[in-house]
Amino acid sequence: MAKYKTEPLKCWAKAKELRDKYYQDYATAHERGGIRWTGGAWSFDAIPYGLGDDVYPITGEPYAASIAFNKEFSLKCMEATEAKGWARDLCSYMRNYWGSMYLNKYNFGGPYPKPTFAFQDHICCSHAKWYQVVAEHEDIPYFNIDVSVGPYHLIKDNPQKIKYIVDQMHESIEFLEKVTGREYNDDKLIEAVKTDMRSTSTWAKICELNKNVPAPLEEKSMYSFYVFGTLSKAKKEFADFYDELYDEVKDRVDRGIAAVANERCRLMSDTQPPWGFLKVFRYLEKYGAISVGSLYTFGLVGNWEVKKDGTWGARETYMEKGIEINTRDEALTALADWTLSRPEWQHFYDPGLKTEMMLRIAKEWKLTGVMLHLNRGCEGLSTGIMENRLGLVESGIPVMTFEGNMGDEREFDLGRTMTRIDSFMETLDLEPISAD
Amino acid sequence: MFSKFEEWYRDRHDYARAWKEKSSGKVFGCFCSYVPEEILVAANILPVRVLGSHEPQDVTEPHLFGMFCPFCRDVLAQGLKGRYEYLDGITLAQSCIHLRQAYRSWEQHVDQPFSYYLPHPMSVQSPAAVPYLREELENYKKAVEEFTGSKITNDDLDRGIRILNENREAMHELYKHRIGPEPKLSGKEAMWVTVSSTWIDKEEHTAEIRRVLKLIEEREMDRECGAKLMFVGSENDDIEFINMVESVGATVVVDDHCTGTRYFWNSTADDMNDRIEAIAKRYVERPACPSKDHPVRTRFPHILKLAKDFDVQGVILIQQKFCDPHEADMVPLRKYLEENDIPCLFLEFDVTVPLGPFRIRVEAFLEMVGEEDLF
Numbered sequence: 001m002a003k004y005k006t007e008p009l010k011c012w013a014k015a016k017e018l019r020d021k022y023y024q025d026y027a028t029a030h031e032r033g034g035i036r037w038t039g040g041a042w043s044f045d046a047i048p049y050g051l052g053d054d055v056y057p058i059t060g061e062p063y064a065a066s067i068a069f070n071k072e073f074s075l076k077c078m079e080a081t082e083a084k085g086w087a088r089d090l091c092s093y094m095r096n097y098w099g100s101m102y103l104n105k106y107n108f109g110g111p112y113p114k115p116t117f118a119f120q121d122h123i124c125c126s127h128a129k130w131y132q133v134v135a136e137h138e139d140i141p142y143f144n145i146d147v148s149v150g151p152y153h154l155i156k157d158n159p160q161k162i163k164y165i166v167d168q169m170h171e172s173i174e175f176l177e178k179v180t181g182r183e184y185n186d187d188k189l190i191e192a193v194k195t196d197m198r199s200t201s202t203w204a205k206i207c208e209l210n211k212n213v214p215a216p217l218e219e220k221s222m223y224s225f226y227v228f229g230t231l232s233k234a235k236k237e238f239a240d241f242y243d244e245l246y247d248e249v250k251d252r253v254d255r256g257i258a259a260v261a262n263e264r265c266r267l268m269s270d271t272q273p274p275w276g277f278l279k280v281f282r283y284l285e286k287y288g289a290i291s292v293g294s295l296y297t298f299g300l301v302g303n304w305e306v307k308k309d310g311t312w313g314a315r316e317t318y319m320e321k322g323i324e325i326n327t328r329d330e331a332l333t334a335l336a337d338w339t340l341s342r343p344e345w346q347h348f349y350d351p352g353l354k355t356e357m358m359l360r361i362a363k364e365w366k367l368t369g370v371m372l373h374l375n376r377g378c379e380g381l382s383t384g385i386m387e388n389r390l391g392l393v394e395s396g397i398p399v400m401t402f403e404g405n406m407g408d409e410r411e412f413d414l415g416r417t418m419t420r421i422d423s424f425m426e427t428l429d430l431e432p433i434s435a436d
Numbered sequence: 437m438f439s440k441f442e443e444w445y446r447d448r449h450d451y452a453r454a455w456k457e458k459s460s461g462k463v464f465g466c467f468c469s470y471v472p473e474e475i476l477v478a479a480n481i482l483p484v485r486v487l488g489s490h491e492p493q494d495v496t497e498p499h500l501f502g503m504f505c506p507f508c509r510d511v512l513a514q515g516l517k518g519r520y521e522y523l524d525g526i527t528l529a530q531s532c533i534h535l536r537q538a539y540r541s542w543e544q545h546v547d548q549p550f551s552y553y554l555p556h557p558m559s560v561q562s563p564a565a566v567p568y569l570r571e572e573l574e575n576y577k578k579a580v581e582e583f584t585g586s587k588i589t590n591d592d593l594d595r596g597i598r599i600l601n602e603n604r605e606a607m608h609e610l611y612k613h614r615i616g617p618e619p620k621l622s623g624k625e626a627m628w629v630t631v632s633s634t635w636i637d638k639e640e641h642t643a644e645i646r647r648v649l650k651l652i653e654e655r656e657m658d659r660e661c662g663a664k665l666m667f668v669g670s671e672n673d674d675i676e677f678i679n680m681v682e683s684v685g686a687t688v689v690v691d692d693h694c695t696g697t698r699y700f701w702n703s704t705a706d707d708m709n710d711r712i713e714a715i716a717k718r719y720v721e722r723p724a725c726p727s728k729d730h731p732v733r734t735r736f737p738h739i740l741k742l743a744k745d746f747d748v749q750g751v752i753l754i755q756q757k758f759c760d761p762h763e764a765d766m767v768p769l770r771k772y773l774e775e776n777d778i779p780c781l782f783l784e785f786d787v788t789v790p791l792g793p794f795r796i797r798v799e800a801f802l803e804m805v806g807e808e809d810l811f
Contacts (some may be wrong), residue, residue, distance in 0.1 A: 035502075050754075084733070085659040085766075086763070089503060089757075089758050089761070090760060122558050122559065122730075125532050125534075125760040125764075126760055126764065128497060128559075128731070129726070129730060129760070129765075130731040132730045132731055133764070133768075136659035142731045143731065144559060144730055144731055146557055146558040146562065146565075148558050149555050149568075154605075160571035161568075163564075163568070164567075164568035167562075167563075167567075168559065168562050168564050169564065171562065171564070179745065348533070348536075349536075350540055350553075351537070352540070374501055374503075376503045379503065380533065381532055383536070384537055386498060386501050387499060387500050387537075387540065387541060387544065390499070395543070431806035
């Protein structure tokens with residue numbers, strides 16, 4: 001008999017509809033006289049919203065992840081990229097994206113919709129180079145903002161670091177006006193910055209609810225929701241959706257609804273999953289194990305802070321704190337400050353910071369162990385991962401590793417991964433739960 | 437003529453230990469060629485570029501995931517094996533993620549009295565880059581002053597700038613002797629000079645170049661020049677490889693490496709009141725590492741100009757396995773050079789290189805390069 005009650009999430013259909021609409025809106029933007037732009041999931045997507053309400057982004061990482069889920073098309077994309085001479089060990093998101101561009105095929109039907117401009121951030125080695133190639137191939141203008149000024153604890157009291165980013169942001173607005181011929185609207189920018197804060201803070205609140213036992217969400221489902229923060233943090237519809245999702249997940253907690261009916265072992269993963277093989281997460285359920293999230297799922301989109309009681313909670317927005325944002329410069333400064341504090345941005349500079357955050361999650365989310373995906377597809381999020389492993393092991397946390405690739409199925413061995421999970425479960429004294 | 441440089445290249449650690457004993461000064465390990473050595477020299481510190489040893493090793497596996505570049509693993513191995521035990525400090529100037537990991541693991545597992553992560557702008561083409569780097573360099577200067585207990589004055593900075601510039605100038609003069617039908621030094625000899633310049637006391641190094649420059653005009657080379665080649669890639673200090681290339685009918689006459697021309701090509705202005713800004717400007721405007729070369733590819737015309745100025749017949753594109761920044765440049769760079777009638781050979785490097793197979797490929801490349809002469 002199941003240990004906990006469980007039930008499907010009510011907002012699935014809406015999530016699917018919103019995601020489909022995002023990709024269709026992008027594809028059809030020009031038909032409505034709108035603007036299409038491309039860039040990364042790390043981009044300051046609030047800034048182009050100052051060009052108007054008819055501005056539609058496509059962010060490379062989630063788009064490439066959706067290609068990876070479509071294994072047949074992904075293979076074609078990889079091969080198209082390799083045929084151009086690019087190395088197989090480059091970022092697999094980038095290779096999927098480039099392949100779609102080279103083949104002139106959109107993963108959601110029709111030809112690859114050419115963007116008007118590329119707008120990117122740079123924190124990992126691939127970020128700026130990715131859209132450099134896109135801009136050259138598509139012959140479109142490109143702007144890139146370097147954000148690699150160090151971890152947030154060194155940034156917040158160093159105005160020159162924020163200024164460097166804000167100066168580039170100001171420069172980027174001049175670029176946007178020039179390449180689109182549109183006048184920039186600061187009110188829309190301010191609104192978009194506030195929406196970014198609302199959506200990323202709410203996502204953190206949703207993740208925080210998973211501290212409960214049983215967890216109301218498991219990570220495989222969370223991927224379907226966190227994605228909105230990677231598609232566009234500053235989009236009102238997505239922020240509104242997160243508000244609805246929060247209410248539903250809170251209700252599940254209040255009623256004791258579990259994501260996994262026989263939850264008895266709580267894990268976290270790390271880095272992007274192998275998108276074509278999310279069944280790995282379902283396999284855990286055989287043992288009553290659940291992945292309740294990860295630094296990646298919590299902290300790529302979600303914004304956090306240490307609360308008075310010393311635990312992690314959603315970062316209070318400027319609006320909640322009563323801080324006014326009235327000018328372009330204030331909006332850009334707020335956006336830089338807000339964005340650079342997100343947890344997943346910290347580890348690029350020091351694996352010690354990531355280990356610290358992982359240990360915090362292990363404690364506060366009451367974890368039994370950690371599954372580290374040694375992700376050959378992403379050098380950025382795999383940075384320092386072996387030091388993270390050492391740090392967790394030294395702190396007494398059971399750790400399993402499995403090697404794979406988030407976007408290139410040729411570098412993932414499902415059978416071998418399942419076997420490693422079996423062994424890991426055995427070390428945790430867990431037997432498969434009998435079907436009856 | 438170049439035996440001193442060869443000795444310095446070979447006995448780098450002995451040199452640093454002896455320097456330290458002789459001068460009672462401090463020695464800093466530099467991760468990446470973006471570390472502002474002017475500031476270190478101003479503080480009477482010997483900057484030493486940390487490079488690998490080109491030996492198979494088994495100490496970095498627990499620290500670095502295998503998909504990161506062999507160079508960063510080789511660098512970390514040197515620290516974990518205690519080969520740089522004489523260092524008083526280390527500094528990473530931010531460039532690629534790969535080397536950053538080697539630095540962080542080194543910092544964590546090798547006892548080091550001083551360690552500094554220097555954030556360095558990646559968007560060097562932005563007008564915001566120089567003012568930002570200026571502030572970061574000011575912070576670095578303060579940290580060095582605190583560590584040494586001595587203030588770095590403008591006179592000190594002037595001295596640091598002068599010493600670095602003199603070495604750069606001497607290197608340029610030496611490189612001029614690689615131009616023309618009969619270069620006066622081989623690529624291997626040039627590599628001894630350029631790579632050793634990254635860890636030898638600059639004044640001593642400059643004096644040795646000056647000594648060589650007095651003699652080089654009269655030098656009779658005891659080898660055929662063969663095809664004139666250029667090396668392009670990230671770090672490359674592989675003497676075995678360049679020796680092999682030059683043993684099969686070629687001379688390497690110029691390079692675009694961070695252990696080569698990118699390290700010394702431009703100077704720091706010595707007439708600016710704000711010395712730190714002058715240094716910032718130098719590092720922002722130097723020939724870019726591909727990790728910083730965006731949105732415009734400034735490297736390509738620079739490489740082409742070098743190839744033309746040194747009249748090269750072909751380019752060997754050297755790629756450290758898994759090096760993302762260079763991988764993201766190689767395809768368009770090769771196309772660009774070939775469109776400009778410069779044939780290219782692409783080779784992927786690991787900690788050690790397969791000299792036999794590479795020899796066959798280089799020989800085939802040289803045959804192709806020399807095709808016009810044959811027919």
